[in-house]
Amino acid sequence: MPDETSTTGATIELENLTKRYPGSSAPAVDNVNMEIKAGEIVIFVGPSGCGKSTTLKMINRLIEPTGGRIRIGGEDVTDIDPVKLRRKVGYAIQSAGLFPHMTVAQNIGLVPRMIGWSSSRIRARVEELLDLVGLEPGEFRGRYPRQLSGGQQQRVGVARALAADPPVLLMDEPFGAVDPITRDHLQDELIRLQHELHKTIVFVTHDFDEAIKLGDRIAVLREHSHIAQFDTPEAILTNPADDFVSGFVGAGAALKRLNLTRVRDVEITDYPTVTVDDPLQSIFDRLRESGTNEILLLDRRGRPYKWLRRGDLMRARGSLARAGTLVHDTVTRDATLRDALEAVLTDNAGRVAVTGRRGEYTGVVDMETLMNSVHELLDADRLEAMEHQHELEEARTERTHAEQEGGEEEAAR
Amino acid sequence: MDFWDYLGTQHQQLLTDAYQHASAVFQCMVVATLIGVLIGVVTYRSGWAGNLATTATSTILTVPSLAMIGLLIPVVGLGVPPTVISLTLYGLLPIVRNAIVGLRGVDPALVDAARGIGMSRTMRLLRVELPLAWPPILTGIRVSTQMLMGIAAIAAYASGPGLGNEIFRGIASLGSRNALNQVLAGTLGIIVLALLFDAAYVLLGRLTISRGIRA
Ligand SMILES: Nc1ncnc2c1ncn2[C@@H]1O[C@H](COP(=O)(O)OP(=O)(O)OP(=O)(O)O)[C@@H](O)[C@H]1O
Numbered sequence: 001m002p003d004e005t006s007t008t009g010a011t012i013e014l015e016n017l018t019k020r021y022p023g024s025s026a027p028a029v030d031n032v033n034m035e036i037k038a039g040e041i042v043i044f045v046g047p048s049g050c051g052k053s054t055t056l057k058m059i060n061r062l063i064e065p066t067g068g069r070i071r072i073g074g075e076d077v078t079d080i081d082p083v084k085l086r087r088k089v090g091y092a093i094q095s096a097g098l099f100p101h102m103t104v105a106q107n108i109g110l111v112p113r114m115i116g117w118s119s120s121r122i123r124a125r126v127e128e129l130l131d132l133v134g135l136e137p138g139e140f141r142g143r144y145p146r147q148l149s150g151g152q153q154q155r156v157g158v159a160r161a162l163a164a165d166p167p168v169l170l171m172d173e174p175f176g177a178v179d180p181i182t183r184d185h186l187q188d189e190l191i192r193l194q195h196e197l198h199k200t201i202v203f204v205t206h207d208f209d210e211a212i213k214l215g216d217r218i219a220v221l222r223e224h225s226h227i228a229q230f231d232t233p234e235a236i237l238t239n240p241a242d243d244f245v246s247g248f249v250g251a252g253a254a255l256k257r258l259n260l261t262r263v264r265d266v267e268i269t270d271y272p273t274v275t276v277d278d279p280l281q282s283i284f285d286r287l288r289e290s291g292t293n294e295i296l297l298l299d300r301r302g303r304p305y306k307w308l309r310r311g312d313l314m315r316a317r318g319s320l321a322r323a324g325t326l327v328h329d330t331v332t333r334d335a336t337l338r339d340a341l342e343a344v345l346t347d348n349a350g351r352v353a354v355t356g357r358r359g360e361y362t363g364v365v366d367m368e369t370l371m372n373s374v375h376e377l378l379d380a381d382r383l384e385a386m387e388h389q390h391e392l393e394e395a396r397t398e399r400t401h402a403e404q405e406g407g408e409e410e411a412a413r
Numbered sequence: 414m415d416f417w418d419y420l421g422t423q424h425q426q427l428l429t430d431a432y433q434h435a436s437a438v439f440q441c442m443v444v445a446t447l448i449g450v451l452i453g454v455v456t457y458r459s460g461w462a463g464n465l466a467t468t469a470t471s472t473i474l475t476v477p478s479l480a481m482i483g484l485l486i487p488v489v490g491l492g493v494p495p496t497v498i499s500l501t502l503y504g505l506l507p508i509v510r511n512a513i514v515g516l517r518g519v520d521p522a523l524v525d526a527a528r529g530i531g532m533s534r535t536m537r538l539l540r541v542e543l544p545l546a547w548p549p550i551l552t553g554i555r556v557s558t559q560m561l562m563g564i565a566a567i568a569a570y571a572s573g574p575g576l577g578n579e580i581f582r583g584i585a586s587l588g589s590r591n592a593l594n595q596v597l598a599g600t601l602g603i604i605v606l607a608l609l610f611d612a613a614y615v616l617l618g619r620l621t622i623s624r625g626i627r628a
């Protein structure tokens with residue numbers, strides 16, 4: 001468990017950041033300006049070769065910028081000793097980059113050892129971090145990287161990056177080399193971690209779905225790391241700045257929007273239910289008074305079991321054993337609206353039961369609710385994006401105004 | 414006198430020679446390893462410097478050992494100095510080459526990771542690059558040692574120590590009763606020493622190569 005002394009995020013400011021590789025005429029990164037708030041996850045997405053990695057690696061000066069400034073937590077780090085800087089900035093890369101000749105514990109303990117922690121403190125920290133990334137310390141501490149699966153290596157890589165509790169974490173396609181299912185797990189894990197740690201994370205990917213899932217904000221980059229759009233996933237999905245961004249968002253933006261909202265955020269309605277222990281007559285009565293065509297049958301533990309239609313009951317002839325259709329799919333309150341839609345479409349009832357932690361019935365979401373919610377969401381997003389744009393424009397005119405005035409003063413002098 | 418009788422009467426002298434042979438090779442190997450790894454570390458990151466180091470050390474190897482010792486005698490005199498110098502020079506090549514190959518073979522992603530988590534240049538070298546390059550370097554040391562075992566025998570020509578004396582005495586008195594025995598004893602002694610050293614290196618490898626990268 002991270003204790004209350006754990007460091008939370010710091011702001012990152014990039015100012016006119018530029019990188020020109022020797023021998024190439026065009027800059028790989030051209031004049032990037034960006035402000036990243038403390039504690040947020042910012043995702044860089046863009047086509048291959050657009051300069052994502054170069055921009056990221058300039059933040060910890062693995063690549064020295066040829067122009068511009070970098071500020072972390074307000075401190076200008078452009079000219080400080082890069083080795084000192086990097087010990088304060090966690091760094092995780094694709095396929096983990098674990099040192100094969102060191103055990104898991106040694107890999108994680110590297111940075112703490114470099115900054116002079118005592119060995120007992122390092123040992124405790126290693127345990128804590130392995131716990132945090134979901135690996136059992138007793139089992140994994142002494143293993144070598146080659147004795148781990150790709151996903152486990154990646155977890156250790158994240159643990160190593162977090163070892164000295166840096167306020168900032170840089171991740172360059174960390175989940176790029178694992179299979180889709182493991183990647184999904186690792187993403188969930190990162191979200192959970194971030195809920196506890198509140199680091200400032202800059203994360204590079206070229207998978208837009210990953211960006212939507214993880215990002216508080218997404219920076220869509222085009223060639224030379226020019227920022228095509230830097231905004232929340234919602235805003236980018238509903239209001240892409242230009243054709244380049246919409247091309248990157250890809251088809252089905254409205255469907256992707258469903259991934260951003262949870263069942264808990266929409267109206268969960270009540271539905272008439274009966275349990276398997278109820279006598280047949282009372283089930284009839286309940287159905288009649290509910291005014292619906294269908295009723296949900298719960299099992300003895302209160303879990304959704306079958307959908308019963310009027311006709312089913314007629315044909316039941318005294319026993320419920322073979323009447324009705326089994327409930328195929330349920331969702332929890334944490335499921336995304338996309339999962340819910342999927343369930344509604346596959347279950348022929350036109351609605352899906354929402355369950356609590358132990359699988360017990362808590363309500364239903366139906367097609368109509370989903371449609372209305374999506375419309376509302378999209379409308380709200382559009383409105384917000386418009387307001388946002390308006391604000392930006394206002395800020396811009398103000399700035400040019402100020403600049404003009406400044407220029408006049410200058411001229412007067 | 415047959416060979417076994419010869420060993421029986423001469424074992425004192427043979428053991429002394431063998432000990433001195435082994436000791437000379439061992440000490441020269443230590444020096445050659447230190448210098449060879451150092452050359453590797455200094456040159457591996459530059460294309461031309463690395464190639465220059467490899468070429469220079471392999472040029473040394475093309476000089477016949479007898480000629481090398483002959484050339485050294487007028488400069489450093491007889492006895493131990495020409496032996497030590499020539500053995501060390503000959504020992505360099507496999508170590509330098511394997512050190513360069515090994516250090517260049519370290520996965521760039523790992524070097525990137527080492528830099529990224531804030532390791533200084535020296536720390537990167539000592540904690541990451543050298544340990545990962547150590548298996549090929551150790552192979553180089555093994556090859557060098559085998560080679561020096563034979564070359565050290567030539568050192569007797571310059572009144573150097575070792576089993577070479579036995580061989581040269583035999584060659585000088587060819588036709589005499591013990592000539593063949595002397596050559597045979599010297600040669601077999603060198604082979605036995607070489608095998609013992611090799612066994613020691615296998616043990617050294619077990620002790621110094623991390624389990625995480627052992628084949
Ligand atoms: N060391 C280098 N020397 C010269 N050019 C380089 C170097 N590293 C990268 N580049 C160039 O800079 C540009 C940006 O590279 P970068 O690695 O930042 O791209 P990226 O967005 O991370 O791409 P990918 O998604 O493929 O990882 C590319 O055109 C690349 O060819």
Ligand SMILES: [Mg+2]
Pocket residue numbers: 052053054
């Ligand atoms: Mg990249």
